[in-house]
Amino acid sequence: MTEMSVLENLKQKALGELETIESAEALEAWRVTYLGKKSELVAVLRSLGSLPVEERKDVGGQANAVREELEAALEAREESMAEKFTGDPLGIDITLPGRPWLAGRLHPVTRIINEITDIFSSLGFSTVEGPEIELDRYNFDALNIPKEHPARDTMQTFWMDDVDEKGERHKLLRTHTSPMQVRFMEKYKEPPFRIIVPGRVYRYEATDASHLPMFHQVEGLLVDKDVTFADLKGTLYEFARRFFGPTRKVRFRCDFFPFVEPGVEMAIECGSCSGAGCRVCGDTGWLEILGAGMVHPNVLKGVGIDPEIYTGFAFGIGVERLPMLRYGVDDIRLFYSNDLRFLRQF
Numbered sequence: 117m118t119e120m121s122v123l124e125n126l127k128q129k130a131l132g133e134l135e136t137i138e139s140a141e142a143l144e145a146w147r148v149t150y151l152g153k154k155s156e157l158v159a160v161l162r163s164l165g166s167l168p169v170e171e172r173k174d175v176g177g178q179a180n181a182v183r184e185e186l187e188a189a190l191e192a193r194e195e196s197m198a199e200k201f202t203g204d205p206l207g208i209d210i211t212l213p214g215r216p217w218l219a220g221r222l223h224p225v226t227r228i229i230n231e232i233t234d235i236f237s238s239l240g241f242s243t244v245e246g247p248e249i250e251l252d253r254y255n256f257d258a259l260n261i262p263k264e265h266p267a268r269d270t271m272q273t274f275w276m277d278d279v280d281e282k283g284e285r286h287k288l289l290r291t292h293t294s295p296m297q298v299r300f301m302e303k304y305k306e307p308p309f310r311i312i313v314p315g316r317v318y319r320y321e322a323t324d325a326s327h328l329p330m331f332h333q334v335e336g337l338l339v340d341k342d343v344t345f346a347d348l349k350g351t352l353y354e355f356a357r358r359f360f361g362p363t364r365k366v367r368f369r370c371d372f373f374p375f376v377e378p379g380v381e382m383a384i385e386c387g388s389c390s391g392a393g394c395r396v397c398g399d400t401g402w403l404e405i406l407g408a409g410m411v412h413p414n415v416l417k418g419v420g421i422d423p424e425i426y427t428g429f430a431f432g433i434g435v436e437r438l439p440m441l442r443y444g445v446d447d448i449r450l451f452y453s454n455d456l457r458f459l460r461q462f
């Protein structure tokens with residue numbers, strides 16, 4: 117048999133078989149047999165090289181024509197089968213259930229930060245951000261924490277390797293968001309200021325159920341004429357009321373931070389034990405969520421603001437502690453363990 121009649125027979129056989137096919141599996145088997153890599157048609161195309169030149173052109177042309185015809189017939193059969201099963205010429209079965217939409221979601225800590233910024237923005241605070249790699253000048257010195265000050269020890273620091281000509285290191289991962297108080301006042305000079313600063317902070321400390329080496333803070337700063345401690349308390353009470361609801365107990369106690377005077381810490385009744393004492397609150401029934409106070413005159417003077425004319429308050433909220441209190445989460449590390457079963461609850 118000549119190559120031409122082999123091709124013709126092949127075509128007739130393939131088209132005849134195609135007419136009888138009723139299932140997707142049989143259609144695929146047909147495609148493999150007649151158009152697949154090991155099909156007779158491909159064998160003919162591969163053998164073209166061994167044919168005399170004048171025959172090669174005719175056989176090649178005929179083989180390609182057969183291939184195109186079979187491919188078109190396959191497509192037509194696929195369409196007619198789809199139409200038969202669904203009654204729709206496009207093959208779409210509109211009665212099938214939809215595919216679930218796999219939407220991502222925000223991390224609980226991001227959602228809490230958004231919530232905090234919303235509350236403060238409704239109280240007139242603007243949101244600004246600052247660098248995570250800071251200079252010791254902003255993180256410590258300008259905040260009234262000179263070198264050798266014992267307060268530096270309470271914030272164990274991750275230092276960057278860069279050194280100056282004296283071999284001293286100045287770059288660090290900020291240990292709190294307070295350096296942005298100084299950066300902001302230095303830049304904008306003229307009060308009134310009313311800002312909050314959310315962001316990551318880092319401390320070289322041991323991890324436990326309520327401590328992490330990387331966590332988030334939201335700094336707050338308000339500077340104006342006639343700002344008093346009552347304004348600070350009123351603002352933070354309002355924040356706690358909106359965030360935790362009106363019945364949760366709030367406690368203020370004196371605390372020391374070199375950049376405020378007087379300084380306080382605010383604690384909220386523990387959400388895990390409702391004040392009875394547990395491992396989250398270290399058996400005290402309270403969880404400290406923020407440090408705050410009236411901006412120290414030295415900090416204002418350092419940025420060229422006259423403390424005789426202007427006063428202000430500042431606070432630094434520990435963000436991760438808030439969802440712990442609200443939802444009764446008993447281990448802060450859960451927020452960063454990437455366990456979707458935990459994260460999907462929020």
Ligand code: FA5
Pocket residue numbers: 291292293294319321326327328329331333373376379404405406407408409430431432433434435436437
């Ligand atoms: C400060 O960082 C001060 N900058 C806060 C401040 C700002 C005081 C403005 C006065 C004026 P402190 O080290 O206490 O303070 O941290 C503030 C809050 O961060 C704490 O109340 C706590 O909620 C949270 N926090 C502190 N250390 C950790 C840690 N290792 N892991 C998780 N949260 C922490």
